[in-house]
Structures are given as structure tokens and as C-alpha cells.
Amino acid sequence: MEPVAGQVLAEQAITILKQTMPFQVAADGLLRKIAALGRRTSYDARAVIYEAGNKADDIYIIVSGQVEHALEPGAQARRPVKLLRQGDVFGWAALLEKYPHRLAKAVSQETTDILRINGEDLLRVLESDPDAGDVIMSRFATMITRDYTVPDLIAQLRRIHRRMHAGDIQGMDLTLYRFRQWIRSPRPYLMLTGFALFLSVWYLSVEVWKLPRFREMPGLTTVIKEWANPNPVYGLSIYTPEYYKHIWVSIRRVAEAFALATLLGVPFGLFLGWSKKFKEYVFPVFELLRPIPVLAWVPLAIVMFIATESAVIYLTFLAAFFATALNTMLGVQSIEESYVRAAYCLGAGRWQVFRHVIVPGALPFIFTGLQISMGVSWFSLVAAEMVSGQYGLGYVINTSYTTVRYPTIFIGMITLGIVGYTTSALVRVIGDYLMQWRTRELALGGQ
Amino acid sequence: MAAVMRAEATQPSAIRGAITIDNVVKIYDPDGAAVMAVDHCSLDIKAGEICMIVGPSGCGKTTLLNAIAGFHEITSGRILLDGEVLCGDEKPKAEPGSDRIVVFQNGALFPWKTNLENVAFGPIMQGKLTKAEATEKALGMMADAGLAGVEHNYPGEVSSGVRRRVEIVRALMNNPKVLLLDEPYRALDSLTKSVMHEALLEIYYKNRVTIFFITHDLEEAIFLGHRVAIMTTRPCKPKKILAVDIPHPRDYSVLTSRRFRELMEETTEAVHEEALKAFAAGEKEG
Numbered sequence: 001m002e003p004v005a006g007q008v009l010a011e012q013a014i015t016i017l018k019q020t021m022p023f024q025v026a027a028d029g030l031l032r033k034i035a036a037l038g039r040r041t042s043y044d045a046r047a048v049i050y051e052a053g054n055k056a057d058d059i060y061i062i063v064s065g066q067v068e069h070a071l072e073p074g075a076q077a078r079r080p081v082k083l084l085r086q087g088d089v090f091g092w093a094a095l096l097e098k099y100p101h102r103l104a105k106a107v108s109q110e111t112t113d114i115l116r117i118n119g120e121d122l123l124r125v126l127e128s129d130p131d132a133g134d135v136i137m138s139r140f141a142t143m144i145t146r147d148y149t150v151p152d153l154i155a156q157l158r159r160i161h162r163r164m165h166a167g168d169i170q171g172m173d174l175t176l177y178r179f180r181q182w183i184r185s186p187r188p189y190l191m192l193t194g195f196a197l198f199l200s201v202w203y204l205s206v207e208v209w210k211l212p213r214f215r216e217m218p219g220l221t222t223v224i225k226e227w228a229n230p231n232p233v234y235g236l237s238i239y240t241p242e243y244y245k246h247i248w249v250s251i252r253r254v255a256e257a258f259a260l261a262t263l264l265g266v267p268f269g270l271f272l273g274w275s276k277k278f279k280e281y282v283f284p285v286f287e288l289l290r291p292i293p294v295l296a297w298v299p300l301a302i303v304m305f306i307a308t309e310s311a312v313i314y315l316t317f318l319a320a321f322f323a324t325a326l327n328t329m330l331g332v333q334s335i336e337e338s339y340v341r342a343a344y345c346l347g348a349g350r351w352q353v354f355r356h357v358i359v360p361g362a363l364p365f366i367f368t369g370l371q372i373s374m375g376v377s378w379f380s381l382v383a384a385e386m387v388s389g390q391y392g393l394g395y396v397i398n399t400s401y402t403t404v405r406y407p408t409i410f411i412g413m414i415t416l417g418i419v420g421y422t423t424s425a426l427v428r429v430i431g432d433y434l435m436q437w438r439t440r441e442l443a444l445g446g447q
Numbered sequence: 448m449a450a451v452m453r454a455e456a457t458q459p460s461a462i463r464g465a466i467t468i469d470n471v472v473k474i475y476d477p478d479g480a481a482v483m484a485v486d487h488c489s490l491d492i493k494a495g496e497i498c499m500i501v502g503p504s505g506c507g508k509t510t511l512l513n514a515i516a517g518f519h520e521i522t523s524g525r526i527l528l529d530g531e532v533l534c535g536d537e538k539p540k541a542e543p544g545s546d547r548i549v550v551f552q553n554g555a556l557f558p559w560k561t562n563l564e565n566v567a568f569g570p571i572m573q574g575k576l577t578k579a580e581a582t583e584k585a586l587g588m589m590a591d592a593g594l595a596g597v598e599h600n601y602p603g604e605v606s607s608g609v610r611r612r613v614e615i616v617r618a619l620m621n622n623p624k625v626l627l628l629d630e631p632y633r634a635l636d637s638l639t640k641s642v643m644h645e646a647l648l649e650i651y652y653k654n655r656v657t658i659f660f661i662t663h664d665l666e667e668a669i670f671l672g673h674r675v676a677i678m679t680t681r682p683c684k685p686k687k688i689l690a691v692d693i694p695h696p697r698d699y700s701v702l703t704s705r706r707f708r709e710l711m712e713e714t715t716e717a718v719h720e721e722a723l724k725a726f727a728a729g730e731k732e733g
Binding site: 078079138142145146149152159336338339341342343344345346347348349352356357360361363435436437438440441 | 516517518543544545547548549551552553555557558559560561568569570572573593596601603604606617618621638639641642646698699700
């Protein structure tokens with residue numbers, strides 16, 4: 001029987017696809033692409049559409065009419081013979097991994113209209129939208145095992161290849177991949193627009209409109225000129241070694257305090273969450289000390305530590321420690337009881353549960369804590385440097401204020417912002433790197 | 448499938464995994480107000496049997512499971528596994544162990560380990576196999592269970608149906624005597640559920656462990672179980688025990704058979720009665 005090619009409007013094909021089990025969940029855009037692959041063919045009554053063993057290339061969707069579909073014994077179907085009607089899909093052997101030939105004989109029972117789609121072409125279209133494609137393929141698998149009663153083993157469908165699938169790449173590659181995705185997305189441009197708006201408000205309100213409250217403020221251009229001036233009016237710019245010394249001292253202090261807070265705070269928080277008894281002893285004291293602001297600690301720090309340097313690091317450390325420990329504890333408490341129980345069931349001991357369940361389970365919270373901790377480190381550092389110290393960005397801001405060098409205050413502030421942001425981002429990147437499982441889960445959720 | 452049927456025909460006399468629940472009572476005492484969750488419950492589960500526990504949500508079925516698994520103490524009575532006391536008067540709480548593995552309602556694959564690492568976890572923790580040996584065995588078992596291809600994915604990346612299968616394979620890696628399933632398919636859609644039922648039976652025909660399966664779905668219970676214990680609503684004890692005389696191996700054609708419908712009719716009323724009581728008592732689902 002020669003197939004008779006018919007002209008089909010894409011809309012009609014889409015309507016038919018929407019009535020089929022595998023395709024009914026697909027979005028209109030994808031359906032349109034699939035429908036475009038369709039070729040309409042008509043068969044007379046009793047025409048053999050294909051025989052078992054024929055090469056499997058197309059899949060068939062019944063537009064109207066009836067087809068008898070008899071699976072050969074090799075397909076191991078429990079109910080091999082099936083009468084197919086409008087909206088049924090057959091010829092799915094074209095999508096199977098191991099069987100590129102027909103597993104059944106298909107015979108039209110009356111004049112039957114068919115939409116044929118080439119399996120290879122279909123896969124290619126599905127690969128263009130791998131997430132939706134996976135859904136369609138899994139519905140194919142369900143249809144084959146359920147409606148055609150073919151066992152799972154035979155119903156192994158071909159896989160959709162993802163050109164660059166987050167699930168297949170690891171570590172640094174994943175981070176780079178995400179960065180490239182980010183560059184390609186509209187997000188960086190929105191970000192740049194945001195910055196441009198912010199800077200223009202500054203520029204306009206100070207230098208163009210000269211708004212009353214902004215009269216004393218240095219303008220955007222003044223600050224930038226000073227910042228990039230080889231001979232700065234007030235002594236500090238990107239050309240002076242002093243500038244880098246301040247940055248370096250601040251970074252070093254934050255790094256020391258942050259490292260100390262992490263080394264002490266994470267184990268402390270883990271034990272707080274893990275041992276009820278330990279928590280009973282310690283947590284009330286912890287909660288009492290936590291709300292005391294850094295500035296209130298200053299006198300004590302100066303009395304306790306004779307060296308200013310240690311006092312500054314101590315003050316910076318304090319808030320970071322509280323943030324890290326608290327989040328770590330919450331992380332342990334957030335772990336579902338069933339994970340711990342499952343580990344005990346599987347024969348893990350108490351220490352193994354700690355190492356394989358508690359620590360990795362709390363990691364997302366720990367890293368949230370570390371990001372907060374990095375933020376408060378900078379916050380406390382500046383407070384501490386304003387009080388004591390000869391170097392550092394906080395010191396720059398404070399002395400520039402007392403010596404009326406306003407543009408330098410802004411240089412200090414902006415530099416703090418940039419350095420602070422960079423260090424926080426660094427913590428985030430390390431967290432993503434250590435928690436591949438979470439990064440991938442979020443990636444699948446489209447975040 | 449053919450091989451499976453032959454295995455069934457020879458009917459290996461299941462050797463181990465008989466659970467005896469003897470007069471177990473569990474009273475919760477949260478705020479001084481004693482709540483009886485399990486009331487003098489006795490139930491014998493034969494080795495190698497699929498025993499389905501059916502009851503309305505919150506009836507205390509899970510309390511019973513937790514007692515067998517060793518997550519909770521019991522107030523009185525005893526539970527025995529192959530004649531050995533798991534918990535009783537001397538020690539109210541059983542030790543959790545790899546001879547009784549729980550498959551949890553919401554799944555408890557560790558999301559931070561790949562599916563393969565999850566499956567290999569048990570024997571490594573028990574020190575029975577080295578990491579390399581466990582990994583090799585896990586790969587083999589996953590392939591047997593039709594899970595080839597998802598080994599290196601994290602649980603969060605695969606469908607919930609696949610996750611449940613991985614979890615059952617993770618349990619079977621330890622040659623448990625008993626699998627304790629706590630409404631494992633509750634969150635699955637009905638299509639996936641039907642696929643999962645047949646997959647579970649297929650695994651069961653190969654492994655023949657005792658299965659203690661909690662559900663509130665009567666159809667699921669009769670389709671899978673050798674026996675179905677219908678429990679009263681809180682406090683929980685068997686109201687009616689139904690022997691399902693449909694021969695194993697079963698497949699989905701059983702659902703449309705006359706005998707299946709008869710059994711459904713026989714039991715629906717008993718279950719409905721308890722559901723009404725639970726509803727009237729305002730039990731929280733759980």
C-alpha cells in the first residue's frame with residue numbers, strides 16, 4: 001500500500017498530539033515543532049502498515065480509523081494483541097535503545113489516517129528542550145509498559161542527549177559552565193543597568209541638581225578623579241602604595257578572624273545541634289552573649305588584649321563566630337530524622353552517622369552561616385578599626401572624617417563594598433563546589 | 448519474567464524473617480495525658496511473607512513499625528524476630544540493625560550521596576565490604592533492578608519512582624531478613640504507583656524477604672499481599688486478617704479478576720468503618 005501524502009495543517013496535528021499519552025503534557029511551542037515533523041498518510045482497510053522485523057524508523061499516531069497491533073513473542077508482552085484507535089501511538093520501537101526493528105505487526109482495520117513522525121527527528125527536537133523531552137520520553141516508557149504490557153527490560157528508551165547538561169559535569173567545569181550561562185542570560189545587563197541608575201542618581205543629585213542635603217557630599221566625578229589620580233589631592237588613590245596596604249591589612253584581619261570563627265564555630269555548632277545535653281549547658285549562655293553588639297565589647301577587648309591588633313581581630317571574630325555557630329546548629333536541627341534513622345538501619349554507628357549524615361546534611365546551612373559570617377566580619381572590622389588601629393579601611397574612613405577629606409571617605413567605602421562583595425562571593429563559590437548535589441538539584445529546579 | 452515464574456513455582460521455603468508481635472502496647476505520654484497508640488496488638492508474620500498493614504491515617508501503624516525497627520520503645524509486650532527477642536520487658540527498645548531495614552514514607556536516600564554511594568553505604572558502614580567491593584556489588588544490584596544509568600546521579604536528579612527503587616535496592620544490599628515499608632508509594636501518582644508495584648513484586652520474587660508493608664490503600668494491599676491485616680483506628684490492633692488466595696506471581700491483570708473484586712468487597716466495609724472512626728476522632732494524618 002503506497003502511502004498517500006496529505007496536506008495537514010499544523011494546528012490539526014497539534015490537536016491530535018494533545019490527545020496522545022506521551023505528548024499531551026508538552027507545551028504548545030514544543031508541540032508545534034513536533035507537529036512540523038509529521039507526515040500524514042492514509043491506509044486502506046486490511047493494509048499492513050509494517051511487519052515485525054522491519055526496520056523501525058517512524059512512530060505512528062492514529063488520526064482516525066483503527067489498527068490492530070500484534071506484538072511478537074520476543075516483546076514478552078502479557079497481552080500482545082491490542083486494537084488501537086484515534087490518539088493511540090504505535091511504532092514506538094523507533095525510540096527503543098536496543099531494538100531498531102519492529103516488534104509487532106500493525107494492520108489497519110478500516111480506512112485509517114496516520115500521522116508519521118521520524119524517530120530520529122523527534123529525538124532531535126526533544127533534545128532542543130531536554131527537560132520537556134525527558135518528560136515525554138518517560139511518558140512513552142510508561143505507555144509501553146502499561147498499555148502495551150511490555151516489560152521494563154524491553155522498554156528501554158533511547159536517552160536524550162543534553163548538549164551541556166549540568167548533571168554530567170563536575171566541580172570547576174560546572175562553575176565555569178554556570179558562569180557562561182550567566183553571561184549569556186539577561187541578568188548581567190540588568191545588573192549593569194542597576195549600577196548605572198544608582199550612579200546617575202548620585203551624579204545628578206550632587207552635581208547637577210545640587211539637592212540641599214547633598215551639598216557637602218563629594219560628587220561622583222570628584223571621587224572618581226581622586227581615586228584614579230596619580231597625585232591624589234588627599235593622599236590616597238589607586239596609585240599610592242598606602243591604598244593597598246590598607247586593603248591588605250583589612251583583608252588579613254578579616255581572614256584571620258573568619259578562619260578562627262569557622263574553625264571554632266562550625267564544630268561548636270555541630271555539637272550544639274548533635275548533643276542535647278551539650279546544648280542544655282551551653283546554649284542559654286550563648287544566646288545571652290549573642291545579642292551584645294560589637295561596639296559594646298570594645299572596652300573589654302582593649303582591657304583584655306594589650307596589643308591593638310589582637311583586640312581588633314577578637315572583635316571581628318566575635319560576631320562571625322556567633323553567626324557561624326548558630327547557623328550550623330540550625331543546620332543540624334534541620335536534618336530530617338529519617339536520614340539519621342536510615343543510617344542506623346543500614347548499620348552505621350554514632351560517629352559514622354555524625355560524619356556521613358550530620359556534617360553533609362548541615363552543610364547548606366553552614367555555608368549560609370559562613371556567608372553571613374563573612375558579612376558581619378567586615379561590619380565588625382570597620383567598627384573595630386575605627387576604635388583602634390593604624391591601618392585598614394575602617395581606619396581610613398574614620399581618619400578621613402576627622403581630617404575632612406571627604407572624597408577619601410568615599411574611596412574607603414567603595415573599596416570596602418567591592419572587597420566585601422568579593423569575599424562573600426568566594427565563600428559562595430566554595431560552597432557550591434563542595435555541595436554539587438545541591439547545586440544540581442537547584443539547577444534542575446531552574447534556580 | 449519467565450525466570451521469575453519458575454522461581455515462584457519451586458516456592459523456596461523462606462528461611463528467615465518471621466516476626467512475632469506479642470501483646471504489644473504503646474502508650475505515648477506527651478503532656479501527662481496518656482495516649483494509647485497500640486493496644487495489646489498480636490500478629491504473626493511468617494518468614495518470606497508479604498504482610499500488608501492497612502488502616503486509616505494516624506491509626507498507629509507507624510508506631511508498630513518504629514517499634515520493630517528500633518526507633519521507639521514499647522510500653523509492654525514483646526517483639527521477636529525468628530524467635531529472638533528484639534524488644535520486650537528487659538529492653539523496651541530494639542537496637543536498629545541491618546536485618547530490618549526501613550523504607551521511609553518520604554524516602555530517605557541521602558541527597559548528598561550519589562545513588563551508587565547510597566546503595567553501597569550499608570556494607571561499608573558495617574565493615575563487611577571494602578569501598579571497592581561494595582561499589583562493585585552495588586553496580587551489579589542496580590543493573591539487575593533496571594537502574595543502570597542513574598548510578599552517578601544524585602537522588603534529587605531522578606524521578607521519585609526511581610528514588611524508591613534505589614532505596615529498596617539500598618536495603619537489599621544488606622541481605623535483610625525483613626523490609627519495613629512505611630507507605631512508600633504514598634506520594635507517587637497512580638501511574639508510577641502501578642509500575643512500582645510490579646517492580647516491587649519482581650524484586651520480591653528474586654529475593655524473598657519478609658515484607659511488612661504499611662498502607663492505607665486497600666487495592667494496593669490486596670494486590671501485593673499474601674495477607675492483609677486491617678487495623679483498628681487508634682489504639683491500633685488487628686481488626687480482621689485477610690488471607691489473599693490469589694496465587695503469586697501476580698501482575699496487573701489481577702486487578703480486574705473476579706476474586707480480587709470479591710476480596711475488595713469483603714474488606715472495604717471494615718476499612719471504611721475504621722476510617723469513619725478516625726475521621727470522627729479527628730486524627731491528624733501522618
